[in-house]
Structure formats: structure tokens, C-alpha cells
Amino acid sequence: MIDSVPQLEALATGIAIINGDNVIVHANTAFARRLNVDALPYRLTDIDLPEARSRDLLEWQLRDIGESALTVAIAPGRSLTFYIGAQREGQRLIIAASGWPHRDESTRDLAAQLDPLTGFGNRLMYAERLREFEAMGTKAAAVLIIDLDHFKQVNDTLGHGTGDELLGLVAQRIRASTRGNDTLIRLGGDEFVVLIPEEKHCEGLEALAGRLVNLLGRPFLVNGHQINIGASIGVATLVGDSDQLQDLLRHADLALYEAKHRGRAGHYVFQSPLEQRAFDRREFEVDLRRALGLRQFTLHYQPQTSIADRRVTGFEALIRWEHPTRGRVSPLDFIPLAEEIGEIAAIGRWVIRCACEEAMAWQDERLSVAVNVSPAQFADDTIVDAVRDALDHSGLAPARLELEITEGLFLEESESIMRRLWAIKELGVAVAIDDFGTGYASLGYLNSFPFSKIKIDKSFIQAEPSPRAKALISGILAMGSNLGMATTAEGIETLEQYTQLEHDGCSLAQGYYIARPMPAGQIADFLERFCPPTARAS
Incomplete structure (x- = not known):
């Protein structure tokens, strides 16, 4: 009994x-x-x-x-x-x-x-453990923070039920790799923590992190689906560059960010320079969030010329950030951050509107303006509204606006993306493929939408001349011609490059050999002085 x-x-x-x-x-x-x-x-x-x-x-x-x-x-x-x-x-x-x-x-x-889903503790348990460690005067402890790579795609494609099942299996693998006195925490979502007491050897922590990366990188079988995710791990320890228990989780998170930055599916151990780097990044992020409101962005324009009839056909709008203390900040530095922190939609909306307004000042109404659009701007239907509002506000004829998108937009082959592209096309706006040949391996998207133009990436143009490089360019030009699409070569810097592209039948040219990007105020003078490249070279 x-x-x-x-x-x-x-x-x-x-x-x-x-x-x-x-x-x-x-x-x-x-x-x-x-x-x-x-x-x-x-x-x-x-x-x-x-x-x-x-x-x-x-x-x-x-x-x-x-x-x-x-x-x-x-x-x-x-x-x-x-x-x-x-x-x-x-x-x-x-x-x-x-x-x-x-x-x-x-x-x-x-x-x-x-946490009832995984059987792990939650943030409250983590805080309780830290209080216990402090009461015991713990001098050696470590934190591993684990973030699953590509987990959102599982929820989006297979549903949250399958995602929950996957999290349970992940928890089992983590538990099987750790010791009985380690505290296992699910912070929320797809983030897990291993809190390790009295760990004195960083080598052992790195071995554990490597073992977990390997284990979580192996396929999972959930409801008949084979799922591959992977994991990134940040490590912080009191016997390393962290000296306060309360800092361990924050430092491990900084190390996790570094692990992701280095390519995911790996681990990184916190080092003190990461803290200064994180501070600098936060300052940079604050400056970027304020830049639009403070009117620190401007547009420069690089001309695109027709090789056949030797005239300027339009300009590509290129964003510039002039910061009062940082100076000119490269788009390669701030555009990825803007995408990450959710500012790209507002910045992109401003670029489209400003480009349309400034194009209205050009006397030749045949001139078009091209605007680069980030794949992140296609995350929802606001991109269509942004284009429509810019045209309505400026009065620019839709046929004079061209949006340039990269192949990365088609990685998900989403029906919603195609729907937005068709909605933009129905407004009368042209859509071009930018940086062609550097992104998506499949050519199926060229058959699914009537793009106006293919832009050959400058890496092909500026590569060392070789039969292989010439064959690639010739193949792209022939494909564009057969599909009824204009072809633009960007990054042209020499007469030899221009002459070869003219010989191969390229439609349009863009690059420093034609002209460098210029402020809107210099466009009228440039058009008056423009001398066709072949005539200039003779």
C-alpha cells in the first residue's frame, strides 16, 4: 500500500x-x-x-x-x-x-x-541557478547558447506542430550529449542554453560545442519528413574573458552572433573584443535608424547607354549615406544591416520615391530610371504600394521606371513573390534581373516572368580574359536575345571590354568607362557633354 x-x-x-x-x-x-x-x-x-x-x-x-x-x-x-x-x-x-x-x-x-514542450527549464530556472551559483561562490561556470539554423523554414513549410516535434527531438540530442549536473534551458523559440557548473577547461567546452554542432546537423525524421537544420553555438566561461556570472548569457549571445557571422553551423568562444564590436554595431544601428529622418541619404546616378545608337537611355539610382562623423558609408556596409533590423522597407520606399521625383526633372522624357530593390522589400505587399505611390506622387510615366531585382529573390520560389512582380508589371513598370549569373542556379524563373532586361554581373566583365569567360558572356547575351530581353553589361572599365561587348551584341553598357555615378544636379551638364564611347576612343 x-x-x-x-x-x-x-x-x-x-x-x-x-x-x-x-x-x-x-x-x-x-x-x-x-x-x-x-x-x-x-x-x-x-x-x-x-x-x-x-x-x-x-x-x-x-x-x-x-x-x-x-x-x-x-x-x-x-x-x-x-x-x-x-x-x-x-x-x-x-x-x-x-x-x-x-x-x-x-x-x-x-x-x-x-518548459513543458522539451522538459528543459526556462528563463526563471536559469535565473534561479545563477542565484544558487552566486550563493555558493562559484568561480568556474560556462554557458553554451544554441540557436537552430533554418528552423523558421520548418514552421513555415511543415507547420508549427512539426516544428514542436522537432524541438522535442533536438532537446533529446542535447540531453544525450550533456551531463546530469548541467542545467538545460529552453530560452524560447529555437534557442537553448546549457549552463555548466565548475567548468575549468575551455578545451572541453569547445569539444562539447563541436559535438553538439555535429549532432544537431544530422538529419531528423519527423512525421515522415527528413529535416536538416543545423545549429550555431556561442560559448562563454568564467575562466575565459567573462568574469561575472550575470554576463555569461550576454557574452555567449555575442559569441553566437559571431558564429553565425562566420557562416553558421559552427561555434565561437567569447572574447572581450566582441563586446566593443557589439557596442560599435549598436551605435551604427542607431545612426542608421536616424539617417532617413535626418535626411542623410542622397541618390547618385550612373548612366546606361545604348551600344547600338550611341545614346544615353537612362540612369541607375544608387543610394549614398553621408554621415556627419563617419563620412560616406558604403551601401555594402549599411544595406545588409538595414535588411537585418527591418529598416530596408522604409529606405527602399524613399529611394523609389526620390528617384521618380528627380527623374521628372530630366528634359529628355525618353530617359528611364532604374532602382535596385532588396529581396527583403518583397516580404509583403507594401512594395507594390510603394511603387504606385511614388508614380502617383511624382507624375512619372510608369514606362520610365525600372526595378532591378537579384536572383536571390527566387530562392523560395514563392507564389506571393510572383504575384507582386505581376502587380508591378501591371502598373507599367519594367523589371530587370540584376547581377545575373551570381545567385540562383535554376533558370526556371526566366520562363515564369517577362523580365525587361538581364544585367550581366561585373565580375564576368572584369574577369581575366579567357575562352571560358568569353563563352559565359556570349551565352548570356544569346539567351537574352532569344528571350527578347535587353542585356546590360555593368562594370565596364576599359575600351577593350566595351569593344568586345559591342562585337558580341550586348544591348546596353554601364560602368566607369562611360561615367561614374553623379549627383542629380550634374546630370543635365553630363548629357550636354556626353560623347559616345567609341567616338571618344577614336
């Missing part, structure tokens, strides 16, 4: 106490009721569960002496969550609840610190 403790019997929450052999030492009536049995088994692991996998998971979970949680099917259509307390003096507390248990004093602390 299993003993019943009066204090437990008074609770509506199902509670039991087990020993190190999983024998149920004490239990209240509510615990049996939760398990839907009249008489409790001798051991907790002997309970009758409909799925063998659930029984295996429970046995496996109880091998860990730390806190955890596990949700299992107790009967068809009914699940039960076990909140498993840490083993103390050979015993541990088990709470059985359908969902979260009642918040009475006996269960509140444990339940509040656990």
Missing part, C-alpha cells in the same frame, strides 16, 4: 514522491486520478501508457537527476504532463497535470520554471 501524506492529500494537483529506483513512496488520490487508475503501480515507470515510445521517454527522462518535464499520451485523445523535480536526498517530487498545475505553494516554483 502506497503511503499518503496528509499535506499532499489536501491538494487538487496530482503529486507523488518517488525514490532513486522510481518506486512511488507517497502519492495523493489526485495523482491516481490523473493517471486514470484505481491503484497505482509499484514503480512510476510501470504505469500503463498506450504508446511504447512514451514509456521509453519516461524511463529515459527519469534517468536525469535534474528538473524536467514530459508530456505523454495517457489515453486516446488525452495527454498528461509530468513535472519532475530534481533528485534530493534520494527522492524527487512528481507533479501530474493536464496542462499547468494549480498555482498553490507546493507546486508553483517547480512548474513555473519548466
Whole structure:
């Protein structure tokens, strides 16, 4: 007969106490009721569960002496969550609840610190562990923060249910790679933390991080789907460049960012220069967020000329950032950051509107203006509104505006992207493929949308002359001609390059050999002085 403790019997929450052999030492009536049995088994692991996998998971979970949680099917259509307390003096507390248990004093602390999806702790447990470490005067500890690569794609394509199943499998692999006295935390989403007490050797931490990267990079099988994700890991330790327990998680996060920056699917150990780099980045981010409001952006324009009839056909608008103390900031530096922090839509909207307004001042109404559009701007339908509003506000004829997009836009082959491209096309605006040949491997998108122009990336134009390079350029030019698309060669810097492209039948030329980008105020003078390249060279 299993003993019943009066204090437990008074609770509506199902509670039991087990020993190190999983024998149920004490239990209240509510615990049996939760398990839907009249008489409790001798051991907790002997309970009758409909799925063998659930029984295996429970046995496996109880091998860990730390806190955890596990949700299992107790009967068809009914699940039960076990909140498993840490083993103390050979015993541990088990709470059985359908969902979260009642918040009475006996269960509140444990339940509040656990993540029911994975059985790991949460941020509250992490904070509690730090308080315990501080009370003990811990001098050596470490944090690994794990972020899953490409997890969002799993939720987007296979659904959140599959994503949750995947997180459970990830948690199992993390648990299998760590020790019983490590605290395992799910911060939220697809971020996990391993808090390691008394770790004195960085080599061991790097070995663990490498093992986890390898393990989480192996395929997962979820609901019949093989899923490949991978992980990036940041490491911080008190015996390294961190000297405060409270800084470990922040420093590990900085190391994680560095690991991602270096190409993902790897790990990085925090070093003190990362902190200064993070401070500089925050300052840069603040400056970028303010730049548009402070009117620090301007547009320069690089001419595009027709090789056949030797005239300027239009200009490409190129954004410039003139910062009062940083000087001119390269778009290669601030555009990726603008995409990352969500500022690219506002900046892109301003570029389109400003380019249309300034093009209206050009006397030759045959001149077009081309604007680069980031793939991030196609994240929602606001790109179509931005184009429509810019045309309406400026009065520019739609046929004079051309949007340049890169092949990276088609990585997802999204129906919504094609819908937006067609909506822009229906406005009368041309769409060109920029940096052709450097991005997406498939050519299927050329068959799915009537692009106005193919722009050959400058890396092909400026490469060392070779039969292979010439064949690639000739192939792109022939493809453009056969598809009825104009071809623009960008990055032309020499007469030899221009002459070869003219010989091969390229439609348009752009590059320093024609002219460097110029402010809007210099365009009229440039057009008056323009001398066709071949005539200038003669």
C-alpha cells in the first residue's frame, strides 16, 4: 500500500514522491486520478501508457537527476504532463497535470520554471541557478547558447506542430550529449542554453560545442519528413574573458552572433573584443535608424547607354549615406544591416520615391530610371504600394521606371513573390534581373516572368580574359536575345571590354568607362557633354 501524506492529500494537483529506483513512496488520490487508475503501480515507470515510445521517454527522462518535464499520451485523445523535480536526498517530487498545475505553494516554483514542450527549464530556472551559483561562490561556470539554423523554414513549410516535434527531438540530442549536473534551458523559440557548473577547461567546452554542432546537423525524421537544420553555438566561461556570472548569457549571445557571422553551423568562444564590436554595431544601428529622418541619404546616378545608337537611355539610382562623423558609408556596409533590423522597407520606399521625383526633372522624357530593390522589400505587399505611390506622387510615366531585382529573390520560389512582380508589371513598370549569373542556379524563373532586361554581373566583365569567360558572356547575351530581353553589361572599365561587348551584341553598357555615378544636379551638364564611347576612343 502506497503511503499518503496528509499535506499532499489536501491538494487538487496530482503529486507523488518517488525514490532513486522510481518506486512511488507517497502519492495523493489526485495523482491516481490523473493517471486514470484505481491503484497505482509499484514503480512510476510501470504505469500503463498506450504508446511504447512514451514509456521509453519516461524511463529515459527519469534517468536525469535534474528538473524536467514530459508530456505523454495517457489515453486516446488525452495527454498528461509530468513535472519532475530534481533528485534530493534520494527522492524527487512528481507533479501530474493536464496542462499547468494549480498555482498553490507546493507546486508553483517547480512548474513555473519548466518548459513543458522539451522538459528543459526556462528563463526563471536559469535565473534561479545563477542565484544558487552566486550563493555558493562559484568561480568556474560556462554557458553554451544554441540557436537552430533554418528552423523558421520548418514552421513555415511543415507547420508549427512539426516544428514542436522537432524541438522535442533536438532537446533529446542535447540531453544525450550533456551531463546530469548541467542545467538545460529552453530560452524560447529555437534557442537553448546549457549552463555548466565548475567548468575549468575551455578545451572541453569547445569539444562539447563541436559535438553538439555535429549532432544537431544530422538529419531528423519527423512525421515522415527528413529535416536538416543545423545549429550555431556561442560559448562563454568564467575562466575565459567573462568574469561575472550575470554576463555569461550576454557574452555567449555575442559569441553566437559571431558564429553565425562566420557562416553558421559552427561555434565561437567569447572574447572581450566582441563586446566593443557589439557596442560599435549598436551605435551604427542607431545612426542608421536616424539617417532617413535626418535626411542623410542622397541618390547618385550612373548612366546606361545604348551600344547600338550611341545614346544615353537612362540612369541607375544608387543610394549614398553621408554621415556627419563617419563620412560616406558604403551601401555594402549599411544595406545588409538595414535588411537585418527591418529598416530596408522604409529606405527602399524613399529611394523609389526620390528617384521618380528627380527623374521628372530630366528634359529628355525618353530617359528611364532604374532602382535596385532588396529581396527583403518583397516580404509583403507594401512594395507594390510603394511603387504606385511614388508614380502617383511624382507624375512619372510608369514606362520610365525600372526595378532591378537579384536572383536571390527566387530562392523560395514563392507564389506571393510572383504575384507582386505581376502587380508591378501591371502598373507599367519594367523589371530587370540584376547581377545575373551570381545567385540562383535554376533558370526556371526566366520562363515564369517577362523580365525587361538581364544585367550581366561585373565580375564576368572584369574577369581575366579567357575562352571560358568569353563563352559565359556570349551565352548570356544569346539567351537574352532569344528571350527578347535587353542585356546590360555593368562594370565596364576599359575600351577593350566595351569593344568586345559591342562585337558580341550586348544591348546596353554601364560602368566607369562611360561615367561614374553623379549627383542629380550634374546630370543635365553630363548629357550636354556626353560623347559616345567609341567616338571618344577614336
